[in-house]
Each structure stands twice: as C-alpha cells, then as structure tokens.
Amino acid sequence: MPASLDVAVTDAPDSIAAWLSDLGAYQLAAYSGDTVRLEPVVDGAGPALVLHRIPARAARDALDAGVDVLLTADPDAIAYAATRSDLTSVPSGWNRAYGLLVRGDQSSDSVPALARDTVRAQLATGAVRVDARPASAWSDDPCPTPAGPSTATNGIAAAARPHIVYSRTDDVARSVAARLVALGLSRKELLAAFSASLANAGDSLRAEGVDPGDVAREVVRGRVVAAVVAVPLPGCGLRDVPGMDPATSHVIPLIQTRERLIARRSLTAHALATLAHAIGDSSQAGP
C-alpha cells in the first residue's frame, strides 16, 4: 500500500467541506490553498491523502499526469477514463442536491406532483451533464429548520425581476436554471407547478449567474422570482443555503447529483476502500 495517495477533485468545494466535517479515521494534517493533506488517526492504518482541487477542464490532464485518484462529475473526463484500461471508476454517493428557491409558504403551493416529476426527470436526464436523479424530497437529514427573523414580506415583490439566479461557479445549477427558462418559453404549464411567478414570466424569464453567497439572498430580498440552490449531502438542507430565510421562502427539490471516483487499477482494493471510507459512504452509489 502506498504511503500517500494523490487525489484530484474537480470544482468540488462542497465535497471537501463534507470530508472535513467528518474525516472518520483521518485527520487534517495540512492545508494550503487548493491542497489538503489528510493522515490516518492511527499511524499505519492507511495511506495519507493529498487532495488537490483542480478545474474540470484539467481533469483529463490530471489523469494523464498519473494522479492516483480523480473525483469528478465532468462527463468528458468520465468518458475519457472509460476508454482507458488502466483506470477504473466507481460512483460516489449522492452528495449534492439542487432545489428551486421561491418566495412564499410551502403550504400555499398547490402541488401538481406529476408536472413536478416531469420537470425533475427532464432535469436529471437531459438538462445536466452530470450523473443525476430526480429528488422529490429535499433531504433525509433530520436537522431542524432554523426560524430566523424575517425582514421580507410574503409574495413576490413588485420589483422582482423575472430571473432565475444561480451560482456562476456551478455548471449544474446554470444548466438547471437554463432548462427552467427554456420551459418558460415552451412549457409554461410545467413551470406553473413550481411557481406561478415563473409561469407568468413566460418569454421574459432569464437565467442569471450571481456570486455564490448572493443566490438565496436575491430571492429572500425579493429581487428575483427564483433561484437554483445547491446543498451538500448529507447535510442540514435549508440551513446550509447561505442567506436562506425559511420564514419567507422555501425550496422545492429538483435533483440530486453525484460524482465518480476514477482510480488507477493498480491501487489495491484496500486502498480504494480506505479512500471511499474517507470521502464518504458510497454504498448508495450504483456501479
């Protein structure tokens, strides 16, 4: 078993945050910029893990450069790895959930489940370029929903722009927002299942990328009609959405996504198991 494993992670800050919150048999040994070094709590219990955060476009270059393990959702990198006999890949757990944040009380929604499921299925199968599945529930996590003070009023403010905002650093969120905009052009009845404001926007509906910290705030403050938000799984759902105000807004679940663990076949099964344990439970993942 090697003393350490180089692990490249593409644009997955949430994954790293999840690891650092529950390192299991590992502990944080060093942190510098985009590199994190994890070491086993018990000496000799496993290899040290050196995590490198890289952009998605550099994923295939990382594989060519001989990285031990690549954790990515980039379909091009996954397709490239499938063509290489020296590499093997396994899915990670469903580690991220995407939802539509709209203003108003969830109880006030009429919930045409069929239409929502149709949209969720389209999002999971065609809209996003990562491994995704429809999500009808926000989270199985039992974290309590914070009840913070509300400064906004119910309903859509008159000044709200007909925009669906998303984090400009999140390609999946951008794709989800774009698909919703496309549906606004051709299938308004489907959008009506999520929000009357979205359906009413119709042709004027736009997708707009904003800073990650402003995604939920734009909705809570009544500046836009909706936002695509993402939270890591497992997590505490709404509480993990920056700027979220449960008193005035709610999130409608859309999809869950996962990444794939691409490793060199020369790694021992023990090393892979150790790594899988370190980065989270992958038992939910399919092959």
Added chain:
Amino acid sequence: MIAFGVVALAPLVVIAAGVRREMDQRLTTQDERRAAALAGVAAADLAHRGASIGDRLASLADALSDDNRFRLAVTQGDPAQRGYVLDLAGREMRLTGLSMLQIEDASGRILSSGHFRNEYDRLEPDLPPLLASARGAALVHARTPDGPVLVLARVDSVRLGGRAFALVGGDVVDSGFLARLAPGGDFSIALSLPGDGVVATAAMPADSHAVVVSRTNVPYIAAGAGSARSLQAASLTLSRSTAALDALRRSVDIWFIAAMAVTATIVLAASTWLAARVSRPIRELAEQTARVDLDRLDTDFNTGRDDEIGALSRLLGAMTRRLRASAARERDAERRAAVGDLARQVNHDVKNGLAPIRHVLRHLAQVERDEPARLAAVFAERRPTLDASVDYLDTLARNYARLSPRLDVAPCDANAIARTVAAGVSLPRSSALVLELAEDVPPVRADALVLRRILENLVTNACDALDGRGGTVTIGTVRADGGAQLIVSDTGSGMTREQLNRAFDDFYTTKPGGTGLGLSIVRRLVADLGAALRVDTEPGAGTRVSVTFSPNDNQPGPLRPAEHR
C-alpha cells in the same frame, strides 16, 4: 501705416481664403470617395460574413451526415445517444466558431442547441423556411438563457435516413460585430430594426456630427403576434464622422489665422519702424518749417541722418540760413533806406526850421542897414518867429534823438513805470485815465527809460485817438504765462486795416502836426527788448495795444502782427 497694413495683409487674406476653399473642396471630395469605397467594403464584408456562415454550416452538414452517433440518435431513437445529441450543437458551435447553432428535425423541434443547450424539444418550425426564403443571411432573434440575442443567421440541411434536418447557425450581431464592419475609426455603423429603432451601434462618437454614407437593407425575421414570424428588412446605416475633417479644417484655419497674426505683427512692427524713421521725422520737419518766417529764422535743422530726410533737413537748414542772411541784408537795406529817408527828412525839416530864421535874419539885416533905429522894434516884432523856429528845431532834434535809444536792461517794476507815465499824462477834455495794475506782475527785464518811452508813446497815441471827443484811456498790467503784459487801450476812433498795416511805418501819421514816429519807435523799442507787440483795433471801437514780456526774456522776439478786430 494703415495703408501699408492693407497692402500687406489683403493679398494674404485673399490667398488664404482661396487656398482654404480649394483645400476644403479637395478634402471633402476625397473624403466622400473614401467613404463610398469603404461603404462598399462594409457591404462586402457583411456579405462575406453571411457566406462564411453558410460555408461553416455546409461543412457541419457534411460532418453530421458522417456522424453515426447522431444518425443512431435521430433515426433509431437510441436513448444512449441522447446526451451526445444534446451536447452536439454546443460542441460543433465551438468548433465552427459560430455563436448560434441549433439542429431541428423536420417538424421544427429543436434537437440540439449550442447557444441554449437546454432549449431542446422546443418547436420552431417557421425559422428554417424563412431563412431559406431570405436567400442568404438574415437577422433573427435567438433565445439564450440570458435573454434574446440578435444573430446574423443562415440555414442549411442534411438528410439522414430519408429525414431532413435543418441546421440554423450564425454570428451574434452586437457592437463588436458592427465595429468589425465599420471600416475606420471615423466611421460608425448602426443597425435599425423595424419598429425597434437603433438596436446596436459601433464606433459612434457621441459628440461628432455624423453624416450618413450608406444604408444597406438586411433581411430580418421579425417576431409577429404570437409565434408567427415574417421576413422584413432591417437597415444597416454606415455613418461617417466629420470630426476629423472638421478638426483638419479648424487646424488649417488656426494656421492661417496664426499666419495672419504673424504678418499683422510684422506689418505693425514695420509700420512702427517706418513711422519712426520716416513719418515722424517728416512731421517734425514740417513743424519746424512751419515756425520759419522772416522774423524767426533761428530754427535748427541740424540732423545726423544721412538719408533723404536728412538731406531734406539740411536743405531746409541751408535755405533758412540763406533766408536769415537775406533778411539781414533786407533789414540793412531798410535801415539804409530809412537813414536816407531820415536824412532827407532831417534836411527838409531843418531847412524848414531854418528858413524862417533865415528870413528873419535877412529882414533884421535889411532893417539895420536901412532903418537902424527900428532894429530893436523889428527884432521884438520878429522874435516870436525866431523862438518858434528854434522850438521847432529843438523838438525835431529831440524826436530824432529818440530814434536811437541805448538799452540798459535790468529788472523793472512795470507797475511803477505805469504809474509814473500816468502821472505825466495831459488828458484831453472829458477824458479819463484808468489804471488797472495787477499786483502779481513779475519784474520785467528791460531798460526802464525805454519801457517808459514805450508807454508814453502808446498813451500819447491813445489820448490822440480820442480826437477831443472824450473817452477813456486805460493803462494795465497783467501776469501772462509767467511773464508780464502791459496794456494800453482807448475808446477812441480805432484804425482800419490799411491804417493798421502802416501804423508802424516811420513818419506815417494821420494826425495834423504828427511826426509819424511814435508807433515806429514803439515797434523798434519793443523789438529791442525782445517783447511781443500786439494790436487789436476796429474803427469806432478803439484800440488795444499789448506788450508781452516772456519770463526773464530779453532776447529779441517776433513782433506779433497787428490784428484787426
């Protein structure tokens, strides 16, 4: 100087105006030609852009006909290729450099969209046939997640398995696109859509005056009511900024104005130099010449100049000297003539005075010879005649003696002399003598006796002018320009112009028994003292004679001509 400036500047102004007009015409013509040529380039470039889009779509159609995965997906409905098809347009769009690309099936359903990946499954059946009817590139609004964008698009098609697929692709038309069409920095281009006004501009300076060079119609697929579309015409307007040309004109104007200013400055300097060298010396020479007369020939025409003005000045100086010599000779001749006249007059007067004496003496001699006893009686009888003749001769001698005074110049109190003269005046009946003496009269540099004689003669003349009809004789003194002025005036008969002209001649008199020497003596005495004599007179209104002494001036001065009031 003004004439010199006009002569120097007028040709320059004419030349400047002509050159500017000619240059402006040529620049304008060249600019218009260049603008027309560049407008043609812009139109050709736009056509080239459309052709380039068509070429890229044709290449893409060829590639798709060979793409088995796309074929499987669209003809066999292979779900495994769905993701490939969805990403296909985006991938091909990047490869071909297009900024808009969508693949539609025969029903108009979007299978893949590069500019709006998640727009798949939307129906847009009317776009391909409208683009085909445009027979080239057309402007169309393409949807993106961020909103619609204007695209210069064309359409191509590919047939796979007996099914037709339309490829709609194009380039975004924005300010950058238009800027690349604008052929130069001073050109601007604007795109106007029917009903929307100007939707995009490029290189349009905000503060310039743009001139429209050309308008080109571009097919435009406009969205109508609902989803209906129609083919219309958009207008691509190429404008040219006249700012550069205007700036060039301003620059030329500034240079011309600068040239004018420099020329004007040079002309002014030259005029000033000429004035200093020519005009002013000539004016001064004229003033000096104007001061020249027979009584004042002491004007100095000396100069150090060696030019024409210097020569003229020297000529005038020489002429003045000749005049001075001539005047001296004339005065000498006059004096000689006067002496001759005087001698003849003396001869005549003495003879006249001696004649009665001679007659009385002959008579007495005859009485002594013939009647000695009556000699005493006759002598007593004839003695008044002898006495009268002797008195006459004595008077004559005194008068002649007054013709040659000797000056003893010293400061004199004019008022005191005036009072002395006034005390000795024997006024005619019904006449009055008035003294008007100013207290601030400065001392007069003169011979006191001469001054007294001047006043006595003037007062005597004034008294005689009363002609026994009564009147007033006034003796006055005033301070005049720092000097002193003695005035003797009367309310007598006055003089005519002819009388005045001869009043100062020797032996000219209008009075019975007068010698005609009074005013003649006054004139000489005044001239000897260097004072000025002035006479104001009018027949019936009296006469006013003034003698003016300059401050401490005892040099010979001009005898001011008598004036007739």
